[in-house]
Amino acid sequence: MEAAYWNKELTVEERIEDLLGRMTTKEKVGQVNQHMYGWNAYRRLPDGIELTEAFKQEVAFGDGMGALYGLFRADPWSAVTYENGITATQSAKAANAVQRYIREHTRLGIPVLLSEECPHGHQALDGTLIPTNIGIGSTWNTELMERVYGHVAAEIRARGAHVGLISTLDILREPRWGRSEECYGEDPYLAAKMTESAVRGMQGSTPEELKKPDKIAALLKHFVAQGAALGGRNSGPAGIGERELREIHLPGMLAGVRAGAQGCMAAYNEIDGIPCHANKELLTGILRDEWGFEGVVMADGVAIDRLLSMTGGDYESAAGMALAAGVDLSLWDTSFTTLEAAVEAGKAEEELLDRAVRRVLKLKFELGLFDNPFTDEDIAKETVGSETFRLDNLQAARESIVLLKNEDALLPLGSNYRKIAVIGPNADNIYNQLGDYTSTQPAGKGVTVLEGIRRIAPEGTEVAYAAGSGIRSGTPEQLQEALDVAADADVVVLVVGGSSTRNFDIRFDTNGAAITTEGVPGEMDCGEGVDVADLQLGEPQRELAKRIAETGKSVIGVVIQGRPHALTDIDSLCGALLCAWYPGQEGGQAVGEILFGQVNPSGKLAVSLPRSAGQLPVYYNYKDGGSRPGYFDLTGQPLYTFGHGLSYTSFAYEGLELQPAAISVKELVQGGRVAVKVTVRNTGETAGQEVVQLYVKDLEASVTRPVTELKGFRKVGLAAGESQTVVLELGLDELAIWTASMDFAAEPGRMRIAVGGSQDGDCTAELTIVRDH
Incomplete structure (x- = not known):
């Protein structure tokens, strides 16, 4: 007789209790662990993939597997490329192989959750990449964003995965922080509305929609206030009190809860001396008791192991501490793998382990995985990279771009400019406009700014190009080439900014953050682990802009960036200035359309642009103490403030x-x-x-x-x-x-x-x- 938990006629709660009653402690521990990197679970073969011994051992450890992170992740950290990774058309077969193995080689056959990164589109081979959140916030268009996130969900589910890890909760009040690009902006209300759009786009409006073949569970990160790190240093403490926590940093998650979000990820930081992964008042008191959240709390990568500094190095005690606080599912930690021993030693309560297991199982049931864990292996062909998604992505890029200044109506460019010089390190590098957490890209995918200008420029217009410098490096030869190109042009489009581009020369820590060397400039100057003290662009770019302006040509600045740089020097040299953030793979087309007036810019800043890092903080909603406080040597006003954005009309x-x-x-x-x-x-x-x-x-x-x-x-x-x-x-x-x-x-x-x-x-x-x- 088939076990009751397989009976579709029973309620989810009845099925969970039947299954939980059959589970050993070992099997329960298996369900709350997400221990291995997904790209280590398979080996690419000429005719498909095979599951590795490491994967099989991981399954055997808990006689099952709660979740598998990053089966499809592809980037320099995972070292997954088109030579050894899983493409869109191969994905469902790989996902089905994972589910089939677990069903056939475990006692209870509990399906596994496949979780994937999607901070700005699915971080996988062939995944469609949208503007990063700092640009999404600048669209101020929640309806468009709901459609875009719906496309992201459809791509992920078509490949056989179920949970999307998406950054929505961090508020950008500290632009020195390398992960600024993952924030919707500096305002909690705007961020909350965008969070609602993300959840509804990915999950639908009702729990029943989770079972549809184009929906996934949204797991929101990071809970909470990770963007308030002291000094802008990644994972640093948040120096905030309860009022600021509730007014500024919690509204995004509350909006997500109300929209039905199925999960959240705890933050690396600490608040008032308590790490978020050990903060029962936060993860249970506010999130569950106060708000009624019923989803899963996932740990951030190896974050539970960071609690070892509070437990004298004891993994079992660290696991018990996180479990008691309200963490349900680990991510790569050693600590949660010791939970069976922790329960036996009295360092963790089995009742709390059961609580976490119920939450993980509930998500699996609501996704419909017990009834059908397998994915149609043909859906991804039509879904991933669809033309409908491309057009919505292009529109998102258009609306994310902010026209900061336009002196003497320099823009849009008319047909009177017969030769245009496109200069700058971000003019013809597709990776530099995609942001961090970007998957390996095939040659020819995406539109750079240079290509977009060449596509849109009036017939007969000559478009010449020179890089001029790198992001943080440059040579006299590069500079001279750019000056020569500018000297022969009617107008210059100067494409500068930052870069979150990872490459295979960069070192990474255990959770995937880039490791930088103090005082040694690199071309990647933004992204996880890349925090800065100075918000100016790299000196070679500033010198390039200065020398170009000295030619006397009209200069149109286009800034591709993942954080609000201090653009005071650049701004003064440009007659018109566009802030394009990291606009995604369609961003170059969008920039070209705006420059030539095919599209009227409509973006508004979701974050203030400072004049200097010495001004920080410069967010618009500061406390009323009279006039905005200034300095003896500098105004307190930002260069451009939140909500600013010009148009070609009035x-x-x-x-x-x-x-x-x-x-x-x-x-x-x-x-x-x-x-x-x-x-x-x-x-x-x-x-x-x-x-x-x-x-x-x-x-x-x-x-x-x-x-x-x-x-x-x-x-x-x-x-x-x-x-x-x-x-x-x-x-x-x-x-x-x-x-x-x-x-x-x-x-x-x-x-x-x-x-x-x-x-x-x-x-x-x-x-x-x-x-x-």
Whole structure:
């Protein structure tokens, strides 16, 4: 008679309890471990793949396997290339081989979760790469992003994997941090809305959709405040208190929980002396007891083993500590492999082990893996790299690009420029526009900026190119070549910035972060493990820009970057300046279209651009202490602030109206909302998209409040001369604050409401929250 846990007619809970009751402690430990690197689980053969002895031993260790990370990962750290890795068309066969082996060689046949990195598209051979999050935030287009993340999920599921590890939770308040590119920006509200889009795109809107062949479980990282590392040093402590934690860093995960996220990854950092992987108040008290989260908490790579400094080097105690805090699934740790011994020694409670196993099993059941762990081996051919995804990816790249300045309407370029010089280290290097966590790319995939300009330039236009320098290196010969090319051109497009490009010469630590040498400049100057003290571009690029400007040619700057660099020197040399972030594999096409006016730029900065690292922090929503504090030797104002972005057309706002203009605390608690109505008109001669931004300033509060806070936005497209009435809503979530007694509540008082195309607000009104009687 077949065991009850295989019976589809029973509830998930009934199936879990039946299965759990049959499991030995060893089998339970197997389900909470994700110990091996997935690329070590197979060996590529001429006619397919074979599973390795290392994989089989890992399965035997726990008579099963909870999860397998990175079966399809391909990059310099994994050393997986097209010569030894698994392509899209081979993926489902490989995934099915893994599931088949586990079903046939374990007592209970529990399917394995296959987890994959997808911070900006699937990090696998043939995976489609979208703009990194810092660019995604600059689109301010949640609907487009939901479609894009849906494509990412479809590619991963078509290959046989089930869980997507996606960065959504880190807030960019420290741009020296190498992982800045993984943040949606500096604002918690914008980041929360983008997190919702990611979850809904990847999972759908209901738990039932997880079983569909184009959906995966979203596992959000990093929980929490990893972007607040002191000094911008990766994995450093977060020097924040509970108020900042709740106001700035927790809203993203709360939004993810409400959207149904199936998992999160604990952060490497510590808060007030407690590592996140040992923080029961965070992982259980807030996440589960307060918010009702029912998903899986995964450890970051070897992060549980980092607790050894608190346990005198004892792995069993470290495992017990993380398990008690609320970690359910390991990642490469030794500690969790000792859980059977830890339970026997009383260093970990079997009841807590059962709790973690239930959560892992629940996800497997909800993904439908017990009913069918296998994947149709033909789906990936049509899904991975589809034309529909390419077009949405191109649109995401277009909307992520921000026009920072445009003196004398230098852009868009007209047909009067017959010879264009394209100069700079980021003009013709596809890897430099893709960001960190990028898979090995085949030759010819993606469009560089140089190629995009050549595609879009009017017929008869000559486009000449010279690199001029590297990212952090350069030679006199490179510089002279660039000057010669510029001297013979009508206009110069200067493509500079940073790079998160990994190569096979870079060393990596055990969790895949790049290892850099202090004081030795490298071409990779951004990405995990690559933190900087100085936010200026590399000196060779600054010298290149200076010398190009001295030629007297008009200069259009295009900055490809993964962090907000201090662009003061570059900005002053350029008549027009585009911030393209890392725009993904379609980014060059998007840049070319914007330069020549085929596309009207619509991006708005999701993070402020500083003038100098010495200004930090420069985020827009600083606490109100009068005017923004400055310095004796430098203004306190950023070079370009959050929400800024120009267009080739202009927009006007009028008729701001609040309905109602006064609302009681009781009404807000009961679900009442304030409708904020405004009319936006395209006053120019070109169609364009405008981001309508709504900001709130609490004028009467029990604690100090920011000078302004984003609380609503919508992106609208308007033809020349067209107008549209936009309605945004404010409710309890937007109007309540964490009070002096640390309650989340709406307080009676006045609030200034500002609506416009930037945080300055084109229209303002006052809202009153009335005290209950």
